[in-house]
Amino acid sequence: xxxxxxxxxxxxxRRRKEDARLITGQTNWTxxxxxxGMGYVAFARSPHAHARITSVDLSEAKAAPGVLAxxxxxxxxxxxxxxxCAWPVTPDIVMPNHPPMxxxxxxxxxxxxxxxxxxxxxxxxxxxxxxxxxxxxxxxxLDMEAALAEGSVKIHDAGNKSFxxxxxxxxxxxxxxxxxxxxxxxxxxQRLIPCAMEPRAVVCAPVGDEYTMWSSTQIPHVLxxxxxxxxxxxxxxxxxxxxxxxxxxxSKLQVxxxxxxxxxxxxxxxxxxxxxxxxxEGNVAVHHGRDQIQRIRIAADADGRLRGLDVDLLAxxxxxxxxxxxxxxxxxxFMFNAIYKMDAYRFACTGVFTTKTPTDAYRGAGRPEATYAxxxxxxxxxxxxxxxxxxxRMRNWIKHEEFPFTTIAGLTYDSGNYEAxxxxxxxLFHYDxxxxxxxxxxxxxxxxRLGIGISTFTEMCGLAPSRILxxxxxxxxxxxxxxIRMLPTGKVEVVTGSSAHGQGxxxxxxxxxxxxxxVPFEDIKVLHGDxxxxxxxxxxxxxRSLVVGGTALVVACGKVREKARIxxxxxxEVAPEDLExxxxxxxxxxxxxxxxxxxxxxxxxFAAHALPDGVEPSLDSDATYDPxxxxxxxxxxxxxxxxxxxxxxxxxxxxxAVDDVGVVVNPLIVEGQVHGGIAxxxxxxxxxEAAYDSSGNLVTATLADYLLPSAADLPTFxxxxxxxxxTGNPLGVKGVGEAGTIxxxxxxxxxxxxxxxxxxxxxIPMPCTPERVWRAIxxxxxxxxxxxxx
Amino acid sequence: xxxxxxxxxxxxxDDVEPRLLLVHxxxxxxxxxxxxxxxxxxxxxxxxxxxxxxxxxSCSVLAVQADGAEITTIQGLANGELHPLQRAFHEEHxxxxxxxxxxxxxxxxxxxxxxxxxxxxxxREGLEGNLCRCTGYQNIVRAVLKAAGSAEVTT
Numbered sequence: 001x002x003x004x005x006x007x008x009x010x011x012x013x014r015r016r017k018e019d020a021r022l023i024t025g026q027t028n029w030t031x032x033x034x035x036x037g038m039g040y041v042a043f044a045r046s047p048h049a050h051a052r053i054t055s056v057d058l059s060e061a062k063a064a065p066g067v068l069a070x071x072x073x074x075x076x077x078x079x080x081x082x083x084x085c086a087w088p089v090t091p092d093i094v095m096p097n098h099p100p101m102x103x104x105x106x107x108x109x110x111x112x113x114x115x116x117x118x119x120x121x122x123x124x125x126x127x128x129x130x131x132x133x134x135x136x137x138x139x140x141x142l143d144m145e146a147a148l149a150e151g152s153v154k155i156h157d158a159g160n161k162s163f164x165x166x167x168x169x170x171x172x173x174x175x176x177x178x179x180x181x182x183x184x185x186x187x188x189x190q191r192l193i194p195c196a197m198e199p200r201a202v203v204c205a206p207v208g209d210e211y212t213m214w215s216s217t218q219i220p221h222v223l224x225x226x227x228x229x230x231x232x233x234x235x236x237x238x239x240x241x242x243x244x245x246x247x248x249x250x251s252k253l254q255v256x257x258x259x260x261x262x263x264x265x266x267x268x269x270x271x272x273x274x275x276x277x278x279x280x281e282g283n284v285a286v287h288h289g290r291d292q293i294q295r296i297r298i299a300a301d302a303d304g305r306l307r308g309l310d311v312d313l314l315a316x317x318x319x320x321x322x323x324x325x326x327x328x329x330x331x332x333x334f335m336f337n338a339i340y341k342m343d344a345y346r347f348a349c350t351g352v353f354t355t356k357t358p359t360d361a362y363r364g365a366g367r368p369e370a371t372y373a374x375x376x377x378x379x380x381x382x383x384x385x386x387x388x389x390x391x392x393r394m395r396n397w398i399k400h401e402e403f404p405f406t407t408i409a410g411l412t413y414d415s416g417n418y419e420a421x422x423x424x425x426x427x428l429f430h431y432d433x434x435x436x437x438x439x440x441x442x443x444x445x446x447x448x449r450l451g452i453g454i455s456t457f458t459e460m461c462g463l464a465p466s467r468i469l470x471x472x473x474x475x476x477x478x479x480x481x482x483x484i485r486m487l488p489t490g491k492v493e494v495v496t497g498s499s500a501h502g503q504g505x506x507x508x509x510x511x512x513x514x515x516x517x518x519v520p521f522e523d524i525k526v527l528h529g530d531x532x533x534x535x536x537x538x539x540x541x542x543x544r545s546l547v548v549g550g551t552a553l554v555v556a557c558g559k560v561r562e563k564a565r566i567x568x569x570x571x572x573e574v575a576p577e578d579l580e581x582x583x584x585x586x587x588x589x590x591x592x593x594x595x596x597x598x599x600x601x602x603x604x605x606f607a608a609h610a611l612p613d614g615v616e617p618s619l620d621s622d623a624t625y626d627p628x629x630x631x632x633x634x635x636x637x638x639x640x641x642x643x644x645x646x647x648x649x650x651x652x653x654x655x656x657a658v659d660d661v662g663v664v665v666n667p668l669i670v671e672g673q674v675h676g677g678i679a680x681x682x683x684x685x686x687x688x689e690a691a692y693d694s695s696g697n698l699v700t701a702t703l704a705d706y707l708l709p710s711a712a713d714l715p716t717f718x719x720x721x722x723x724x725x726x727t728g729n730p731l732g733v734k735g736v737g738e739a740g741t742i743x744x745x746x747x748x749x750x751x752x753x754x755x756x757x758x759x760x761x762x763x764i765p766m767p768c769t770p771e772r773v774w775r776a777i778x779x780x781x782x783x784x785x786x787x788x789x790x
Numbered sequence: 791x792x793x794x795x796x797x798x799x800x801x802x803x804d805d806v807e808p809r810l811l812l813v814h815x816x817x818x819x820x821x822x823x824x825x826x827x828x829x830x831x832x833x834x835x836x837x838x839x840x841x842x843x844x845x846x847x848s849c850s851v852l853a854v855q856a857d858g859a860e861i862t863t864i865q866g867l868a869n870g871e872l873h874p875l876q877r878a879f880h881e882e883h884x885x886x887x888x889x890x891x892x893x894x895x896x897x898x899x900x901x902x903x904x905x906x907x908x909x910x911x912x913x914r915e916g917l918e919g920n921l922c923r924c925t926g927y928q929n930i931v932r933a934v935l936k937a938a939g940s941a942e943v944t945t
Contacts, residue, residue, distance in 0.1 A: 017882055022888030023866035023876040023895065025824020032823035121814070122807065196826050197836060197889040197923045246826070246889030247923050279829035502887025502924050668883045672925060676886060678924030703833035703921070711914040711927035740926075 009511035009521055010731075013668040016507040017526075018500075030201035030216045031276045035446045037204070039117040041265060041275035042124035043258070044131045045284065047115050048568040049140035049355040050155070053104055053113060056134040063114060064130055066123030066713065069269055072113045073103035077458055081230040082319070084255055086475040087327035090353075093163040093508060096156040096353075098320040100257035100264075106135070107155055107319035108357050109697050110284030112257055117273055118266055144293060144314045145353040154211050155319065155353045155544025162317050162351035163326060167333050169408050170344030175308025179299035183384060185377055188765050189369045191291035193706055194362045194495060196501075198246020199282045204262040205272035208665040210237045217242050218252040220499055220529055221537040222476070226255040226323075237360040238263075242529035245501035249680070250361035252501065253541045254323050258285075261315055283701045288690050289362020291316035292329060292667040294373045296336070304385050304392045306342040310372070318358035325360045326351050327474060329459070331542075333364030334409040339373045339418055339458050340396040345408040351430055355696050356699075360539060363680055364738045367459045368745055375455045375746035376753075377762070383757055389454050389750075390422065390431070397456065404727070411460060413632045414727045417660065418456060421722045425636040425658040428718055434640050434654075442758055449643050450653070454651035455747035458634035460736030462547030462728070463747070466626050478544070481536035482552035483622035484513065484560050488606035490599025492519055494526045495622075496587060497537020497551035503737065504669045511665055512550055512731070516557030520585015536624065543633070543735030546665065551729045552625035559621035560598075561586075567605055567619070570612040583693020628631045631726045631734040635659035639680070639747040643755040648774025650686060650752055652715045657743065658717070661729035662726040662734035670736050674719050677740020683709050684741075685748035707767075760784060793857040797822055798866025798920070806853045808856035812846075813816075813837040815853035816863060824865040825892055825903035835920030838893035839863045845900035847893075867899070874937040875899055884933035893921045898934045907938055 021027050056072040071130045072313075073080075085100040114131045118124035139153040146152055147160040154160060176182060204216040213235060217223050220240040228235035245252065258275050266273045277285065297310040315329040329349045337345055364371075378396075382389035398405045400417040407413060429450070438450040463469075466477035466619075481497035494513050498505055508526040527533050540619040561581055568586035569576040572594055579595075587595025601619065604610070608617035640653045657674055664670050687707040691699050700706035725732030745766070752768050753761060759780040764772055794803045797820050804819055816822045816839070828836030829848060837848040840862040848861075854858060867873045875895045880882070885891040894917065899918040900906065908916060913934045914927070 016883065019880040019885060022869060022885055022891055023864075023872070023894050025822075025878050027824065027826075029823070029826060029889070031827070032817070034818075119819075122809070169865065195923055197834065197887065197921065198826065199828065246885070249923070276827075279831065279834070504886070515843070562926040653867070672883050672886055672929060675926035675928045676924045677926075702831040703829045704831045707922050708834075708923065710918045710921060711931060712912075712918040714927055716910070716928055716931075717926065 010665050012511065012666065014507055014511055014521065014666055016504050017510065018504060020507050021612060029246060030203055030214045030243055033203045033214055033274065035203065035205055035272040038272040038274055039119065039269060040121045040124045041262060041273050042116045042128045043112045044114040044128045044133065045561060046109055046111045048106055048137050049109045050138040050551060051100060051106050051135035052138060053106065053133060054136050056114060056133040058114065060130040060132070061127040064123070064127040066119040066564045068117045068119065070127065073099060073101040073113060076101055077103045080260065080264060082492065083257060084226050084230060085321035085325060086321060087324045087473065089165050089326040089330055089473055090163045093326060094156065094158040094161065095261065095321050096158065100260040107355050110357060112261070115261055115265060117269060118537050140355045141357065142354055142692055144316055145355060145503055147352050147354055155355055160353045162321065162353060164348055165330055165349045167347040168345070169410060170308070172308050172310055172344040174347040175344035176299045176310065179307050180302040180495050181300040181384060182297060183380055184297045185380065185763065187294045187296065187373050187376060187763065189292040189294065189372065190766050191281050191289040192289045192362055192684060192688050193690050194251035194286060194289055195247045195706070195708055196247035196249055196251050196328065197276045197417055198677055199279055200252065200256065200258065200286065201276040202259050202262045203272060203274045204264045204266040205271055211263055211266065212239045212639055213259065213263060214241045214243055216252060218245065218248040218499055218541055219539040220531055221497060221539050223255055223259065224531045227260065227263060230260055240531045242499050248501045249363040250289065250365055250541060253361050254287055254538065280702055281700045283706060284357055284698050287358050287446065288318065288359035290369060291359050292369050293436050294369065295478045296373050296377055296396055297530040298377050298381060300381060304339055304381065304387060304395050306396050308344040309337060309342055311336050311347045315349055315351050316356065318355050318356045319353060320358050322358045322360045325358060325473070326647050328361055328366045330472060331367065332370035334411050334460060335367045335370035336374050336407050336423045338371060339456055341398060342408050356692060357698065363741045364441060367738065368681065368742045369454070371457045371742045372746045376459065376750060378752065379750045379764060381473060383417055389687065390426065393456050408611055412629060414629060415724045416458065416632060416634050417722060417724045418552045418634060420632065421658045421660050422456060423634040424516040424720055424722060425638050425656050428720060429638040429654065429656040431638065447645050449645055449755040450755065451641050451643060451751040453639040453641070453747040453749065453751025453754055454561065455637040455743045455750065458632050458741045459738060459742050460630040461543035461633055462627055463523060463542030463544045463632040464630060465628055477626065478538060478548065478569050479624050479626035480538050480549040481622065481624045482556045482560055484556045484620060486602040486619040488603050490519065490523065492524045494524060494553065495534045495547055496526060496528045496553065497534055498545040499529045499538065500538045500539065503540065503545060504666065507670060508546065508665045509553060512553050513557060516554055517560060519598060531614065543737040545728055546733050547631045547735045548625060548627055550731055550733060551627070552623050554730050555623035555625055556621050559623060560619050563619045563621060564598055564601040566615055567601050567611060570610065571596050627728060629728045631662065631728055633659065633661045633734040635739060635743055637743040637747040641748065641755060643773060645777050648770035648777065650768060655715055656718045657740065658722060659736070659739050660722045661736040661739065663723065663732035664721065665733065671719055673736045673738045675717055677738060678717055678744040679709060679714055681741040681744030682714065682737060682748055684745045685768060689767050791854050793854055794863055795856050798863055808852065808854055810853040811849055812851040812853050812856050813848035816848060816861070821864050822865055825863045826889055828889065833921065835897055836890050836893040837887040838896040838920065839897055840900065843903070845897050864895060867895065878933040878937035882929045882933035884925060884929040890920060894922060894930060901934070902938050905929045910935065
């Protein structure tokens with residue numbers, strides 16, 4: 001018998017299994033795949049934001065050397081279907097047809113108008129340059145408010161409004177009527193480009209009437225279903241593989257034109273095809289994120305107690321609705337109230353079409369936008385009241401003893417401890433000392449001012465309970481699947497429906513299963529991202545993988561243990577009830593030497609020579625888990641900035657993040673997620689913006705123009721945790737993928753505003769570039785000078 | 791045009807188009823797909839390799855310019871055992887999706903060749919030409935400092 005015990009893996013800072021291939025270049029990115037006879041695809045894209053296609057001349061391109069085929073939209077019109085939107089948020093939503101390749105009208109610069117398949121990527125690019133498309137330009141529609149105005153040029157026949165989605169709870173009129181304080185603000189969430197480091201790529205290989213697609217996707221399972229629905233190819237004849245995927249951040253949570261067209265081209269040509277996007281192509285063609293105008297009103301009592309919150313959003317859909325475009329701002333609808341108690345809440349979001357790249361999920365998806373607005377206006381309210389912004393938050397937040405708490409937005413937060421996280425952050429940050437220094441600098445009239453920004457955030461993770469998704473008109477569920485395969489030698493294969501693209505599931509899932517089955521971490525192999533291996537799944541987004549997929553693992557492992565118990569009882573000639581489980585072994589209660597390790601039981605099941613009657617010769621088990629509730633990570637992020645009032649330059653001096661993500665499976669991975677999340681949120685606050693010129697062309701189409709922060713642009717973060725286990729799942733986990741991004745944008749902007757409030761500045765539109773900060777200071781100075789002169 | 795290039799210790803002689811980028815030569819002709827491509831404007835550094843010991847972004851070098859050169863990619867860095875930078879990136883969790891990692895490690899190798907004991911600021915400035923979207927760079931900086939044996943590894 002074996003007596004080794006396996007230590008608790010959950011909670012260990014295990015180094016990642018994934019790293020071995022990633023640090024040695026033995027990776028399998030989609031663009032690495034080369035198949036015999038493969039054609040390379042390149043697309044011609046519209047240079048116009050809005051135009052009618054009057055003619056397409058492919059003749060020169062077809063005659064070019066190395067070209068296998070060239071197609072226009074008209075050539076594929078009969079078979080290309082429309083790209084799917086799975087979230088018709090209202091019954092009267094306008095969901096225009098979205099052809100993968102434009103046939104008669106283009107509605108954003110970058111829309112595909114023709115496709116070349118050639119023998120190599122250079123020949124394909126050369127041939128694209130020979131395609132001659134004639135356009136009749138139409139007026140672009142670039143501004144959401146102008147798009148809704150009477151007489152605006154119509155982007156779609158049904159108009160420029162897609163939907164208005166309302167929500168209300170409590171008596172909002174009463175909350176605002178006679179309120180001692182009402183603040184009203186309009187914030188702008190600029191448009192962002194996700195910029196996963198791996199540009200998208202897709203390879204599609206036909207064999208007879210079956211198709212295998214490799215794609216740089218977050219959602220191989222959803223993609224397979226959608227490809228079947230869009231193309232009519234039977235689902236069982238489509239296999240989708242997400243090999244190594246180099247980041248997603250929501251941008252690969254999509255069913256793209258390029259994927260559908262790769263499938264159609266492979267079918268037409270009867271040979272494998274590959275498409276790899278360039279970065280500047282990706283910046284116009286990958287869906288963008290954010291882009292909202294947020295009108296927010298808040299009503300409070302004289303002591304700062306919140307009475308009501310009233311939010312009107314305009315959300316830019318771009319030219320078409322993509323997979324979950326309309327649902328993204330709705331995820332924010334439940335988060336504007338954040339961690340605060342109030343009497344009434346009203347929300348309305350109008351989705352607006354513009355002639356720009358479609359928007360969709362980008363890290364946080366609706367929740368960063370909401371968190372920014374509420375945390376910004378909470379700071380404004382504190383300034384209005386003359387109280388410390390942390391004090392104002394304490395007066396309004398849900399106290400730890402009040403959980404579970406049903407919020408004004410209707411969600412039930414299962415657990416949390418905002419007091420503990422805030423106290424820890426405050427101490428690590430040396431809050432009081434920084435406040436003193438800030439006051440000294442202001443009193444001395446220093447040119448470099450100090451500002452302190454606060455973000456006490458929460459988010460809804462673990463997307464999602466299928467019933468809730470259904471009630472919000474989402475077309476699919478939010479469950480996750482896991483299978484455990486016990487191999488005869490005692491090793492374990494774990495099949496997960498989650499589809500990692502950098503998160504480290506191979507490591508974290510191994511840790512969970514090691515504890516559940518008492519097998520060594522090293523003996524576990526995690527398989528994912530191939531619909532033929534992992535036949536059921538809902539994939540990875542919305543910080544759902546651990547909360548939902550991790551729980552599915554736990555449930556599946558429980559089934560393995562119960563099967564093993566029956567077989568072990570037979571081996572030991574005792575009743576199953578007489579056995580107890582400990583550290584990978586069923587042993588006789590009161591006689592621990594009499595026992596069988598899971599590996600021994602697995603071999604016995606494999607040999608199947610002496611199994612109890614009616615017992616199947618397998619320990620393999622699977623589980624599909626659908627959560628009852630979301631999970632609600634929270635935290636307190638504090639940021640100090642130095643603002644040079646002469647140049648507008650902003651320097652982050654310190655950044656403290658205390659996150660409560662529940663039980664931590666791997667602290668190394670959690671810390672990494674928080675670091676990267678904070679960096680992306682800082683990027684929104686200070687650096688990034690997808691900017692269009694007046695004719696609707698994206699002027700930030702390259703990484704020379706779209707400013708991703710480098711190592712030299714970011715500070716060292718101090719990250720700590722508090723742990724309030726989720727009560728919604730057996731692991732007690734909450735999810736961490738989006739927390740940093742949600743928290744950090746308001747922390748940084750609040751810090752800048754805090755430094756400049758003495759100048760009378762209440763807002764600076766993001767990104768807060770030196771120029772914008774400088775202009776805001778100059779405008780405030782002029783306004784004061786004017787005021788003084790009058 | 792004919793080129794003769796040594797890639798990770800193996801000599802290749804090929805006929806290439808004059809316009810062929812070194813990174814495409816490495817990936818498509820030499821089969822060294824460990825070096826990825828992250829942009830088309832030389833900003834991201836994912837394709838960084840060593841050319842005669844110095845780091846270059848292989849998207850901004852023509853294959854013909856590498857004629858006679860020795861190229862080291864991420865696949866040729868380990869010499870029987872992991873390079874100290876590879877080990878440090880693993881130990882310090884300096885990668886998530888890993889797409890920037892080959893370029894980041896090769897750029898860091900050149901940085902340490904030039905400045906064997908950099909401080910944090912020097913590492914951050916030295917890696918300015920390599921973009922990562924996952925890590926926020928903190929653990930990358932720690933890993934480079936660790937590989938350098940620098941005393942100062944900040945938390």
